[in-house]
Amino acid sequence: MTKTTTTSKFYDLCPLDKKGQPFPFKKLEGKVVLIVNVASKCGFTPQYEDLQELYKRYHDKGLEIIGFPCNQFGKQEPGSDEEIGQFCQVNYGVSFPILKKVNVNGSDADPVFEYLKNEKSGMLGFKGIKWNFEKFLIDKDGVIHDRYSSLTKPANLDHTVEKLLNKK
Structure with a gap:
């Protein structure tokens, strides 16, 4: 069965993880994915807690959450990739992947966000x-x-995530 052009383009994306290694979206095929641009010093930073809860509730059923740190909005993500990962784990118990810091807008926006x-x-x-x-x-x-x-709020996505996970 051949995937549609739109579908194959998503799975062709391959951003870098926080160690600079490829993170091929090909491995996400058949999963429901939530992609979020994140920051550690933002009024919305507590959403990490809800994101982690959503991840814990649905990861075993096929949900993947991927965080992309970004420093383009009020310079609210100033740390290194390692510092960002530690912050997320220590303060919010984040166990979903936090990838390499990227730009989401402008001429040097990450291809993932250009596509999205x-x-x-x-x-x-x-x-x-x-x-x-x-x-x-x-x-x-x-x-x-x-x-x-x-x-x-990530908690408001609960019903939609569940519906997409149950879709055949």
Whole structure:
């Protein structure tokens, strides 16, 4: 069975993990994925707790959450990749992958976010990422189900995640 162009493009993406090693999205095939641009010194930083709860509740059923640290919004992610990983683990018990710090907007935006923004624009057709903790929910076929603003609490995605996980 051949995947659609949209689907294969998502799985062709290969960002870097916090150690600079490839993190191929190919290994996410058949899973529901939540991608979030994160920051340690932001008013939304406590969302790490809800993200971890969502991850614990649904990881064994096929949910993957991937955090991409970003320092483009108010310089709220100033640390090194190692410091960011330690912060997430120590303060919020984060066990989902936190990848290498990236830019999400501009000419040097990470290809993952270029792809996500082009596939699913935000409110009023705005393509750019507006702030930290913007979220993209991808279904088991690699298709972006929806895009959520920073104001959307991860706990509010519970029902949608469950529905996507149960979809055959």
